[in-house]
Amino acid sequence: xxxxxxxxxxxxxxxxxxxxxxxxxxxxxxxxxxxxxxxxxxxxxxxxxxxxxxxxxxxxxxxxxxxxxxxxxxxxxxxxxxxxxxxxxxxxxxxxxxxxxxxxxxxxxxxxxxxxxxxxxxxxxxxxxxxxxxxxxxxxxxxxxxxxxxxxxxxxxxxxxxxxxxxxxxxxxxxxxxxxxxxxxxxxxxxxxxxxxxxxxxxxxxxxxxxxxxxxxxxxxxxxxxxxxxxxxxxxxxxxxxxxxxxxxxxxxxxxxxxxxxxxxxxxxxxxxxxxxxxxxxxxxxxxxxxxxxxxxxxxxxxxxxxxxxxxxxxxxxxxxxxxxxxxxxxxxxxxxxxxxxxxxxxxxxxxxxxxxxxxxxxxxxxxxxxxxxxxxxxxxxxxxxxxxxxxxxxxxxxxxxxxxxxxxxxxxxxxxxxx
Amino acid sequence: xxxxxxxxxxxxxxxxxxxxxxxxxxxxxxxxxxxxxxxxxxxxxxxxxxxxxxxxxxxxxxxxxxxxxxxxxxxxxxxxxxxxxxxxxxxxxxxxxxxxxxxxxxxxxxxxxxxxxxxxxxxxxxxxxxxxxxxxxxxxxxxxxxxxxxxxxxxxxxxxxxxxxxxxxxxxxxxxxxxxxxxxxxxxxxxxxxxxxxxxxxxxxxxxxxxxxxxxxxxxxxxxxxxxxxxxxxx
Ligand SMILES: Nc1ncnc2c1ncn2[C@@H]1O[C@H](COP(=O)(O)OP(=O)(O)OP(=O)(O)O)[C@@H](O)[C@H]1O
Ligand SMILES: [Mg+2]
Numbered sequence: 001x002x003x004x005x006x007x008x009x010x011x012x013x014x015x016x017x018x019x020x021x022x023x024x025x026x027x028x029x030x031x032x033x034x035x036x037x038x039x040x041x042x043x044x045x046x047x048x049x050x051x052x053x054x055x056x057x058x059x060x061x062x063x064x065x066x067x068x069x070x071x072x073x074x075x076x077x078x079x080x081x082x083x084x085x086x087x088x089x090x091x092x093x094x095x096x097x098x099x100x101x102x103x104x105x106x107x108x109x110x111x112x113x114x115x116x117x118x119x120x121x122x123x124x125x126x127x128x129x130x131x132x133x134x135x136x137x138x139x140x141x142x143x144x145x146x147x148x149x150x151x152x153x154x155x156x157x158x159x160x161x162x163x164x165x166x167x168x169x170x171x172x173x174x175x176x177x178x179x180x181x182x183x184x185x186x187x188x189x190x191x192x193x194x195x196x197x198x199x200x201x202x203x204x205x206x207x208x209x210x211x212x213x214x215x216x217x218x219x220x221x222x223x224x225x226x227x228x229x230x231x232x233x234x235x236x237x238x239x240x241x242x243x244x245x246x247x248x249x250x251x252x253x254x255x256x257x258x259x260x261x262x263x264x265x266x267x268x269x270x271x272x273x274x275x276x277x278x279x280x281x282x283x284x285x286x287x288x289x290x291x292x293x294x295x296x297x298x299x300x301x302x303x304x305x306x307x308x309x310x311x312x313x314x315x316x317x318x319x320x321x322x323x324x325x326x327x328x329x330x331x332x333x334x335x336x337x338x339x340x341x342x343x344x345x346x347x348x349x350x351x352x353x354x355x356x357x358x359x360x361x362x363x364x365x366x367x368x369x370x371x372x373x374x375x376x377x378x379x380x381x382x383x384x385x386x387x388x389x390x391x392x393x394x395x396x397x398x399x400x401x402x403x404x405x406x407x408x409x410x411x412x413x414x415x416x417x418x419x420x
Numbered sequence: 421x422x423x424x425x426x427x428x429x430x431x432x433x434x435x436x437x438x439x440x441x442x443x444x445x446x447x448x449x450x451x452x453x454x455x456x457x458x459x460x461x462x463x464x465x466x467x468x469x470x471x472x473x474x475x476x477x478x479x480x481x482x483x484x485x486x487x488x489x490x491x492x493x494x495x496x497x498x499x500x501x502x503x504x505x506x507x508x509x510x511x512x513x514x515x516x517x518x519x520x521x522x523x524x525x526x527x528x529x530x531x532x533x534x535x536x537x538x539x540x541x542x543x544x545x546x547x548x549x550x551x552x553x554x555x556x557x558x559x560x561x562x563x564x565x566x567x568x569x570x571x572x573x574x575x576x577x578x579x580x581x582x583x584x585x586x587x588x589x590x591x592x593x594x595x596x597x598x599x600x601x602x603x604x605x606x607x608x609x610x611x612x613x614x615x616x617x618x619x620x621x622x623x624x625x626x627x628x629x630x631x632x633x634x635x636x637x638x639x640x641x642x643x644x645x646x647x648x649x650x651x652x653x654x655x
Contacts, residue, residue, distance in 0.1 A: 001530055321514045324502060325576075326531040328495070328499040328531075414476040
């Protein structure tokens with residue numbers, strides 16, 4: 001029998017047992033919707049991580065004090081601008097001029113700078129705020145940063161008591177927005193604002209930082225030795241070389257600091273490595289949640305199998321009739337397999353619609369899960385996800401239908417005909 | 421196509437006991453013959469029809485269809501034989517109740533991969549012939565018993581089989597409708613020279629056949645021959 005005829009008969013069976021079929025389909029719809037929604041959360045997190053880490057620049061390698069590979073994460077990111085990095089540096093052996101010299105000799109490094117960072121009390125028009133301060137090499141920094149100027153200028157070689165202000169601090173921190181040429185006070189020292197940065201929105205960017213010449217930072221921040229750095233950043237000439245250069249830098253530092261693997265007191269990260277770590281985390285989470293959703297798919301599959309068994313039983317007489325007028329076992333098998341595949345397909349289609357709907361509603365539900373920050377949660381439904389979901393649901397339909405369909409096909413014509 | 425049964429046994433296993441339904445049947449049915457099988461309830465008539473029609477295989481003995489032993493047929497060859505060589509008519513009509521009259525009649529053609537327009541044309545032709553031209557889109561539940569049996573006969577004729585097997589085709593019909601069905605089967609026999617085997621209790625219907633096989637407890641009790649002319653005349 002031709003496939004389109006088998007399909008017609010399969011549809012005929014479905015059309016004539018609407019209620020049961022719909023109930024079965026609901027099982028699959030829920031399963032597929034759950035998988036789609038959950039995977040879309042995972043994809044959203046992934047994209048979030050990628051876009052936010054974009055602010056770091058793919059060609060930047062950061063070395064910061066502190067031991068252990070376990071701590072490689074975004075906290076160890078750019079220049080220790082995040083709270084917590086300075087705390088670590090207080091206990092660990094700080095990075096020094098010597099380290100900078102050592103790193104300078106690594107091939108493929110285009111720029112290098114040592115950075116000091118910390119937190120300071122900032123006053124502006126009578127308002128007070130605690131801000132992250134970063135002291136940078138005025139000439140090198142502008143070559144290395146991915147931040148762009150909103151207004152004003154970058155730091156110059158002879159600058160001392162001037163600052164560049166991160167976009168968010170300038171806009172949101174004070175009642176009166178900060179603008180170029182304003183005077184602010186940090187740790188009781190006066191600075192002139194010479195530049196305002198554009199907001200990047202990422203983790204690694206300079207949105208929440210005050211950038212000043214390193215000399216000024218050493219004089220302003222507490223606990224900063226005259227020869228020490230809180231982090232060193234490298235810019236590599238070619239993005240492809242990030243990994244080998246990281247290795248090389250690691251090796252050279254270990255030697256010059258006379259360290260064994262166990263005593264390692266610094267960490268090296270790149271935006272790439274951070275991204276990979278983050279991706280690993282989100283992927284593991286998506287996989288875990290997806291597995292939970294898959295359980296509901298399993299339940300749906302059992303539902304299909306159950307319905308198919310009932311359907312085969314109910315159709316026994318008709319199977320006998322069809323065999324008596326020339327249906328082969330393979331014809332019967334095909335009809336019932338298609339029947340359950342259609343159940344899977346319809347369930348899958350409705351499931352991806354429902355799943356996409358849920359996934360687009362999730363961010364509005366105010367679920368600020370996993371600390372995805374002030375933007376809440378993003379969900380992303382990719383076409384691939386939908387295609388996979390559909391294939392999986394059809395597959396589940398067919399797998400669940402195999403045994404009932406096989407049973408139906410193996411019925412002996414006389415026995416089937418006798419069935420009432 | 422000649423049908424030959426050689427020492428055919430059918431034994432049903434009912435738990436520990438064996439129930440023989442056919443006990444060594446020897447019979448030859450010639451091409452174009454109109455044969456009736458009669459006998460008391462439980463004598464093995466349906467069992468015999470089923471093994472002749474390839475719906476079941478005998479426990480012992482051989483059945484030859486056109487010279488081929490069906491024991492050597494695989495599942496798909498048996499299905500093909502049922503689909504191409506044999507047309508069944510049942511007491512309970514056995515229509516697919518979710519398909520219309522037309523779709524029911526087209527179904528055996530579709531199992532033989534006949535394309536839809538041809539199948540449709542053929543089915544409509546036969547349905548017109550049995551006087552159901554204005555009922556083709558009715559579901560079985562919207563047809564009377566006699567009409568349903570006519571659809572069933574149309575379905576049996578659709579693939580133009582050489583053998584028609586009818587197991588009590590009039591059993592569920594009143595005598596007048598039954599008469600009509602039998603007239604129709606006789607007509608097919610006369611005009612198309614098909615081999616027809618019917619099972620019946622009805623004494624009057626038995627008389628239409630050219631030969632009557634009387635079964636008793638799974639054995640042939642006697643065979644009654646009738647001159648060919650009389651076969652139709654007695655109607
Ligand atoms: N599937 C089966 N399992 C066990 N015994 C069976 C089976 N089918 C038939 N029989 C037995 O075989 C014998 C013959 O049955 P069969 O149906 O051929 O009789 P029949 O002549 O067609 O009777 P009726 O006129 O009532 O239709 C009966 O004794 C019946 O009980
Ligand atoms: Mg019977």
